[in-house]
Structures are given as C-alpha cells and as structure tokens.
Amino acid sequence: METISENACFGGVQGVYRHASDATGCDMTFGLFLPAEAKEGPVPVLWYLSGLTCTHENAMTKAGAQAHAAEQGLALVFPDTSPRGDDVANDDAFDLGQGAGFYVNATRDPWAKHYQMWDYVTEELPRILTANFAVDEERQAITGHSMGGHGALTAAMRLPGRFRSVSAFSPICHPSRSDWGRKQFTAYLGEDRDAWARHDATLLMEAEGFDGPMLIDTGTKDQFLDLLMPEALAAAALKRRQQATIRMQPGYDHSYFFVSSFMADHVDFHAEALWA
Amino acid sequence: METISENACFGGVQGVYRHASDATGCDMTFGLFLPAEAKEGPVPVLWYLSGLTCTHENAMTKAGAQAHAAEQGLALVFPDTSPRGDDVANDDAFDLGQGAGFYVNATRDPWAKHYQMWDYVTEELPRILTANFAVDEERQAITGHSMGGHGALTAAMRLPGRFRSVSAFSPICHPSRSDWGRKQFTAYLGEDRDAWARHDATLLMEAEGFDGPMLIDTGTKDQFLDLLMPEALAAAALKRRQQATIRMQPGYDHSYFFVSSFMADHVDFHAEALWA
Numbered sequence: 001m002e003t004i005s006e007n008a009c010f011g012g013v014q015g016v017y018r019h020a021s022d023a024t025g026c027d028m029t030f031g032l033f034l035p036a037e038a039k040e041g042p043v044p045v046l047w048y049l050s051g052l053t054c055t056h057e058n059a060m061t062k063a064g065a066q067a068h069a070a071e072q073g074l075a076l077v078f079p080d081t082s083p084r085g086d087d088v089a090n091d092d093a094f095d096l097g098q099g100a101g102f103y104v105n106a107t108r109d110p111w112a113k114h115y116q117m118w119d120y121v122t123e124e125l126p127r128i129l130t131a132n133f134a135v136d137e138e139r140q141a142i143t144g145h146s147m148g149g150h151g152a153l154t155a156a157m158r159l160p161g162r163f164r165s166v167s168a169f170s171p172i173c174h175p176s177r178s179d180w181g182r183k184q185f186t187a188y189l190g191e192d193r194d195a196w197a198r199h200d201a202t203l204l205m206e207a208e209g210f211d212g213p214m215l216i217d218t219g220t221k222d223q224f225l226d227l228l229m230p231e232a233l234a235a236a237a238l239k240r241r242q243q244a245t246i247r248m249q250p251g252y253d254h255s256y257f258f259v260s261s262f263m264a265d266h267v268d269f270h271a272e273a274l275w276a
Numbered sequence: 277m278e279t280i281s282e283n284a285c286f287g288g289v290q291g292v293y294r295h296a297s298d299a300t301g302c303d304m305t306f307g308l309f310l311p312a313e314a315k316e317g318p319v320p321v322l323w324y325l326s327g328l329t330c331t332h333e334n335a336m337t338k339a340g341a342q343a344h345a346a347e348q349g350l351a352l353v354f355p356d357t358s359p360r361g362d363d364v365a366n367d368d369a370f371d372l373g374q375g376a377g378f379y380v381n382a383t384r385d386p387w388a389k390h391y392q393m394w395d396y397v398t399e400e401l402p403r404i405l406t407a408n409f410a411v412d413e414e415r416q417a418i419t420g421h422s423m424g425g426h427g428a429l430t431a432a433m434r435l436p437g438r439f440r441s442v443s444a445f446s447p448i449c450h451p452s453r454s455d456w457g458r459k460q461f462t463a464y465l466g467e468d469r470d471a472w473a474r475h476d477a478t479l480l481m482e483a484e485g486f487d488g489p490m491l492i493d494t495g496t497k498d499q500f501l502d503l504l505m506p507e508a509l510a511a512a513a514l515k516r517r518q519q520a521t522i523r524m525q526p527g528y529d530h531s532y533f534f535v536s537s538f539m540a541d542h543v544d545f546h547a548e549a550l551w552a
C-alpha cells in the first residue's frame with residue numbers, strides 16, 4: 001500500500017492511500033481520517049460513501065466531517081466511487097462508468113471485469129483497514145451522499161450486525177424505479193430483477209429493515225428529488241416501524257453546502273451508537 | 277451583478293456572484309456567505325483572502341468557515357485572487373499572473389492594465405458589498421491564507437480603522453525578502469522599493485502596527501516556512517509591543533486541512549472583536 005499524502009488535521013491525520021485491489025482488478029485510492037485517539041489503539045470508524053462524479057476526495061475536502069469526528073474520537077473512511085484507469089470501461093455520461101459504480105458487483109460486459117464495488121467496499125477495503133490501521137471492526141457505522149446514501153443504506157440493511165447505525169444525505173432511495181438506478185442496474189446487472197432488489201433501499205426496507213438507528217436528511221429544494229424518491233423509503237420505513245429519523249431540511253439543495261450543514265448532526269448520531 | 281449560484285448553508289445562504297469590475301477591467305467573481313441574521317439587517321463581515329492558485333471557491337468549499345460564521349452571525353466574503361480572462365496577462369508559473377495577484381496595484385506592463393487587486397479588494401468590492409447585501413461596513417474584520425494572509429495583514433495595517441481585527445493562516449510575512457514576493461513585486465511594481473514596503477507585513481509592522489487584536493497560526497511542518505518567514509513578523513510585532521497571538525501549531529502543514537482545523541478559533545476571535 002502506498003501513502004499518497006498525510007496531513008495533520010484536527011489533532012489527527014487525514015491520509016490518502018492507494019493499493020492494488022483484488023476485487024476491482026485495478027489500483028484503488030481512499031481517504032482515511034484517524035483522530036488523535038488512534039495513536040492509543042483502535043477507534044470506531046464511520047464510512048462515508050460518495051455520490052456520482054465524486055472520487056475519494058470530495059467529501060474529504062468539502063464535507064467538514066473531520067472536525068466532528070475528531071471531537072467524537074472516530075475514524076472516517078472515504079472510498080472511491082468506482083474502479084479507475086485507462087483500461088477500465090467507461091461511458092461519456094456522468095452517471096455511468098467511472099465515478100458511478102453504484103456500489104454493485106457488475107455481471108454484464110464490459111463492466112463485470114472491474115466494477116465490483118460491492119465486494120470492494122464491503123469486503124476488501126474493511127480487511128485492508130483493520131489490517132493496516134487502528135480502526136475497530138467491532139464498531140462501524142456508515143453514511144453517504146446521494147448515490148453514496150444508496151450505498152450506505154443498502155450495505156447497512158444487507159449486512160446485519162456490521163454497522164451499528166446508518167445515515168444518509170439526500171440518498172437515492174428507490175433506484176429500481178428511478179432514472180438514477182434503472183439505467184445503471186440495466187447496464188451493470190442486466191434484467192436480473194432479484195439482483196436489482198438487493199440494491200434498492202426501499203425494497204430492502206420492505207423486506208429486511210435495519211436493526212439500529214437510521215437518520216436521513218434531504219433538502220426541500222433538492223434539484224434531484226424526483227430521482228431520489230425519499231418518500232418511497234419513508235413509507236416503507238414507517239410501515240415496518242423501523243427506528244428512524246427522516247428529515248426534510250427547509251431550503252437546502254443537493255450540494256455539499258447541504259451535506260456540510262448537517263454533518264455535525266450525523267457524526268454525533270453515529271457517535272452515540274458507536275460509543276454506546 | 278449576476279448571481280452564479282445560491283445554496284442554503286448552515287441556515288444562511290452561500291452565494292457566488294459575478295460583476296464587471298472597474299478596478300481590474302474584467303469580470304470578477306466572489307463568494308459571499310450570509311448567515312440567517314442577515315435577513316433582519318446588516319451583519320458584521322469577515323473577509324477571507326485566498327492564496328496562490330486559488331479562486332473565490334477554494335476556501336468557500338474547503339475551509340469549513342460557514343459553520344462557525346453561522347454560529348456567530350457573521351458574513352464571509354471570498355474574493356478571487358487575481359483578474360481573470362483570456363485577454364488578461366498571465367504566466368506559466370503558478371506564482372505569477374492569474375491566481376497570484378498578491379493584492380497589489382501593478383504599475384508595470386503587461387500587468388498594470390488588469391492587476392489592480394489592492395483597489396479591487398479594499399475599495400471596489402467593499403462598495404459593492406455594502407450597496408447590494410446586508411453587510412455592515414462599520415464592522416469588518418479580515419483573515420487569509422498564505423498569499424491571502426499577506427493580503428489580510430497588509431490591508432489591516434494600511435487601512436487604520438477599517439478592520440477591527442486581523443488574523444492569518446500561514447501568511448507570507450516578509451515578501452521583500454522572500455522568493456514569494458521579490459519575484460512578484462519585481463514583475464508588478466518594478467524596483468520601487470517604497471511600493472514594496474507598502475506591501476510587506478513585516479515592514480508595515482515595524483512602521484505602523486495594527487490598532488486591534490491580531491492572530492497568526494502557522495504549522496510547524498509547513499513545507500513553505502522558509503518562504504513565509506513568520507519569524508520576521510513575530511520579531512517586529514513583539515518589538516513594537518503589538519497586541520498579537522502568534523502560534524506555531526505542532527504537526528500541521530500548509531494545506532486546507534490545517535486551515536480548517538483552526539478556522540473555529542479564527543472566526544471566534546474575529547466575532548469577539550466584531551460584536552464588542
């Protein structure tokens with residue numbers, strides 16, 4: 001594993017690391033914030049999955065999460081959103097291919113060779129983190145933004161016991177029924193509707209739910225609200241009596257200005273679960 | 277004036293605006309954060325001047341200042357660092373020309389035509405702000421990073437009564453004696469050493485000082501420390517008994533990870549002066 005950079009940050013270290021990935025068959029880069037407490041031993045970790053067009057870097061530099069993670073003694077991990085490289089399949093659209101992995105294991109060509117983001121984020125990268133850094137695999141939580149909110153919600157529901165809490169900022173909630181989902185699932189997964197259902201937060205909520213607290217924030221002025229469909233997830237959650245806080249924040253849009261505005265709430269929410 | 281974007285942010289609005297500038301003879305873009313309190317009437321304003329290679333956008337998205345400004349009821353203004361455009365003189369080096377205005381009025385060709393950043397930041401943009409937004413010209417403070425720290429310190433000392441407080445993150449402190457200064461002053465100002473002295477924080481500290489509180493943070497692992505020369509400013513400040521807090525922060529470098537780590541301290545420092 002190669003250290004790209006390490007910067008002192010809120011008493012801890014914001015690092016960027018690159019490694020060859022077995023899951024994706026290419027080099028992968030991720031950001032990791034370790035608070036000062038990590039010098040003494042493993043600390044709880046909050047995963048942050050990013051949205052369309054993002055790399056590991058966007059949230060790391062724009063979400064303002066480190067301040068709050070440092071206060072709470074949490075690590076933050078910022079994975080990339082897709083495989084990368086000249087020999088990795090891509091598409092001219094911003095919402096397919098590189099930067100748009102949708103946190104699934106692709107089964108269709110030309111995507112299947114490298115687009116194994118589910119395995120990367122839920123299996124390989126966790127192993128790498130716990131093997132190389134002072135993060136506590138027994139205390140993990142997950143959040144994300146937009147496509148990353150979709151990833152966070154689906155990972156939390158499909159891996160019972162893995163994450164103590166889940167939250168999301170303006171998540172894609174019902175991709176099977178949205179143009180942010182149908183197009184990508186068709187490309188990556190073909191017409192296998194069972195596979196689609198395993199990556200649809202609303203369908204997973206109907207079928208499984210999440211055994212822990214859930215927090216979801218979306219802005220009332222989100223320009224992509226029709227694509228996100230938080231109303232579908234909310235309906236499913238309430239119907240199954242899921243423990244959840246679902247908020248529509250007045251005036252906010254889809255940007256990192258929204259994410260950063262509520263980051264303290266989300267980090268504190270996860271800290272409460274992680275330190276319980 | 278054209279509104280480029282307005283995003284809800286920590287209960288207020290983060291806007292980006294573009295206008296034709298008389299001072300620089302080209303369109304200029306700036307960021308302005310207005311807290312919720314600005315709906316009720318003019319609020320105090322903290323200027324943030326950015327460093328080499330930056331536009332209005334870097335600090336606006338990476339410094340995490342809005343959270344603290346919102347808590348304190350302060351506006352934040354993020355000017356650009358130079359004139360911009362295809363017909364504006366430039367240089368291949370990152371530290372001269374576009375992105376590197378050094379907050380001076382250039383007197384030499386080819387720079388003089390557009391590089392009038394001193395007038396832009398200290399005269400034209402203040403007029404535009406108070407004419408168009410709920411900012412209180414009687415309550416202003418100023419900060420900045422690197423080249424912008426140089427701009428903040430020199431503006432504060434050369435405009436007595438304008439700013440109630442001044443701070444800086446890893447500022448260029450003695451440009452007359454540094455390769456971050458001599459090259460640019462020679463290009464923009466020629467060999468007029470009196471003009472250089474009016475833009476050198478250490479020389480201004482020796483000659484004038486600042487009538488108010490001053491806070492300066494620099495990282496012990498700043499990779500540009502030899503170019504910044506904070507020791508020269510510190511010596512001048514202490515010699516003249518200047519009210520000041522000058523800190524070397526252990527382990528931090530020159531990046532926005534450093535700036536964001538101490539932004540709360542700086543905003544709170546200015547708020548104390550602005551609300552006094």
